[in-house]
Amino acid sequence: MPVLKRGWVKLVLVVLGVIWMIPELYMISISLRSPANAFDPHLIAFPFTLLNYSIVLSQNPLIRYFDNSLIVTVATVVIVLVVASLSAFGISILRLRGSGLVYGLLLVTLMVPLTALVVPLAILLGQLRWINTYEGLIGPYSALGIPFAIVVLKAFFDEFPREIHEAAVLDGCGAWQLFRMVVLPTVRPALGFVAVWQFITSWNEFFLALVVMTRSSMKTLPLAPMEYSGMYMANPGALFAILVIIAVPLILMYIAVQRVFVAGLLEGAIKG
Amino acid sequence: MPSRALAARRHARRQRPFHHLFVLPALAIFALFVAYPIGWVAYTSLFAVSLHGVSHWAGLGNYRSVLDNPTFWIVVRNMFYWALITIPVQMVIGGLLAWAVEEYTHRSRALFRTLFFVPVITSVVVIAIVWSNIYAPYYGILQQGLSEIGIHFQTALLGSAGTAIFAIIIVNVWEWTGFSMLMYIAGLKTIPVQLLEAARMDGASGINLARFVLVPALSGVNRSLLLLGVIGTLQTFPLVFLMTDGGPDHASEVFGTYIFRHGFVLGQTGYASALSVVVLVIALVMTLLQIRFLGSKFSLKG
Incomplete structure (x- = not known):
């Protein structure tokens, strides 16, 4: 060179x-x-x-928004990891009858723009009385995150050696044990990658949060600037301090885990 | 050995009814939050629903008023601008960045990978407000910065019908180029080292290397980014909502803001449902076209 x-x-x-x-x-x-x-x-x-930082941290329920974001995000990440790894295991390792159909349906979900779902989701959440509840965001966020997680995890599970699977079954290892003890530990990079990506997308999601969380005490962090933009018209510094408080912790978290994230992505690319 | 494998397979088959519990949660969540809403929106699009919840059969009336509304065609035009600019620009810049970072840096590689990815992680709400300030007339740094290098202009970029959508498109490119870069980095990792070495031995370099080796080897990434770009275009909402709210006079309207206005501000559920179905159909058609012409595999490999 x-x-x-x-x-x-x-x-x-x-x-x-x-x-x-x-x-x-x-x-x-x-x-x-x-x-x-x-x-x-x-x-x-x-x-x-x-x-500005002391102004916004003392006057506003920013901590409340932060907590709401954290509850919704962590719950979503856990649900996505559990549900997606179970399904990917069923589709890829157990090769259940109808797996192709299930996988096809999930891929279709991947192609559905949120724009087209937001009106009916709002109606559905109203019917469930889930407006202004954590479930109201955790449910749809999980539903929209699971398909991508399954695609990623399936690529990893597909690499799992068939011989180990068969040996484990012959040794009397049931499906659940196989999943817990043998398969799951081997796909940790994929789980890390999925967890980080799901955390970022849920933490930053705006459209559904805007529609579902109308009560101030239930709002998540991305809705905070709208609440205060009028109040800080004459002092943009305070509004931008809120923006820093929203953006910087997540960026720092990403920097801390970017090794895991990139490693998972690169390994997945080679497998997929 | 084959009989052992056969026995194992038979054993696995015996437990199948219980095994289906593994996919049940995902299917239940899919049914509740994806299938049911799609069915509901398709059904409701056939009714005229007023704010007070009174509804009557409208047949294709909502669709007719969607197509008759000039704003709808502005939305379609803006979606074309959005897709035709953001997708190729993000792919080209992202691809070049990936190549430069992977090929020309060593100790600073992690730094550059992270640096260009930071906008992807930054909350879109934050991005919208910061860029509104950058574009602002009088106190925005863009106008000031350009005037210092001799380019003077006095337009409110977000406030003018001719420039608003393009100003937001630039923000989207800034936000998502790092994502394309990371996808291409992952794609580059799948190219066998021997292939690159063989190509170099044969004297391939620069444009030729890119054209005959890299681009074909990265076709999986290209396909994925194209697909994600189309879906991303159709679900554009926060940037436009927060920066212009579709204005001035609908000039930067996109499906997100248009559906939000009719569904949640004006309370025209039937009309908003018809719009949602139109978006679904466009997404479906675009996906099928891509599968037809580019193949169905969703992967980073070539």
């Missing part, structure tokens, strides 16, 4: 990387501004202040 060419490519990558980060830096920059310089049209405007 010519050294000169490598240098140029790296330079382009660095420049693009910096440009890519401007919106994120801008967000942090505005959150550090007082009302006096909040409308300064530059990326960075001095002086910095942390006042």
Whole structure:
């Protein structure tokens, strides 16, 4: 590889990387501004202040929104992991009769845009009296997340050696034991990948949350900025402090687990 | 050995009724949250439903009013803009980034992989508000930044009918290019090292290497991104809702905002249901077309 060419490519990558980060830096920059310089049209405007963070953390039920998001997201991740791994096991390892049909139906779900489901889902949740409840988001989020999880997990399960399966069955290992003790431990990278992706999508979901959580005490974090945009019209710094509080923890979490996430994706790619 | 395997298979078959419990939860969730809503929306689209819940048979009346509404055709036009710009641009930039990151970096590889992926993880609500500020006239950094390099303009990009949808499309490209990049990185990992080495030995490089080796080997990623791009286009909502709410005067309206307005703001459930069915049909047709012409396998392999 010519050294000169490598240098140029790296330079382009660095420049693009910096440009890519401007919106994120801008967000942090505005959150550090007082009302006096909040409308300064530059990326960075001095002086910095942390006042906005103490304003939003003391005045608002942000913690409540954070808790709501956490409950909905964690419950969804757990349900998706359990239900999807059970199904992928049934389809891929047990090769149940009708597996093809079940898998086909799940693939169809993958192609259904949420836009087309939001009206009937709102009616259904109304009938179930699930509006303004955690179940009202956990149910649909799980339903929409499970198909993708099954596709990913099935690709991993398909690689599971048939001989080990048969040996285990002959040794008197039942289907449940086979699942728990033998198959599940071998697909941990896939489970990690699915968990991280499901966490990100549920945590950030906006459309259904907007429709289902109309009561203030039940709102999830992505709905918080709408609640406060009017209140902080004259002090955008406070609104942007809320944005930082919404975005940055998830980004830090991703950085912490990105090794697991990328490893799961790469391994899945080679198998799929 | 074959008889052992046969015995095992027979053993497995004997337990089958209980085995179906493994797929039951997924099927139940599918029936409740996907199949039932689709059936309901198709049925309701045939009724005129008013705000007070009174409904009467309308036949295809809702569909006729959907097609007669000029705003619907603006939505269709915007969806074409959206798909035809975001999908190829995200694929090309994402693919080039993947190649550059994997081929030309070593110690900084994880850094670049993460850096371009950060917008994908950033809450779309946050993205919408930050970019509205970037685009803002007078105090937005885009106008200021461009004027410092000699480009002056005084348009409110989100407030003008001619530019609003394109301004939002740029945000979508920024948000999702990192996703394409990561998918292509995964795809590159599936190419056997020997294949690349053989191609290089034969003197393939640059454009030729890309055209005859990489692009065919990455066709699985291309297919997946195309499919996800179409579905993503049809479910566009938060960016448009928060940045322009479909305005000015419906110029940036998309299916998401259009259905939300009729279904939840105006309370026209029948009309919104007909729109939902139209979206479902478009998704179905696009998926079938892709399967017909590009194959059905959903995979990152070539």
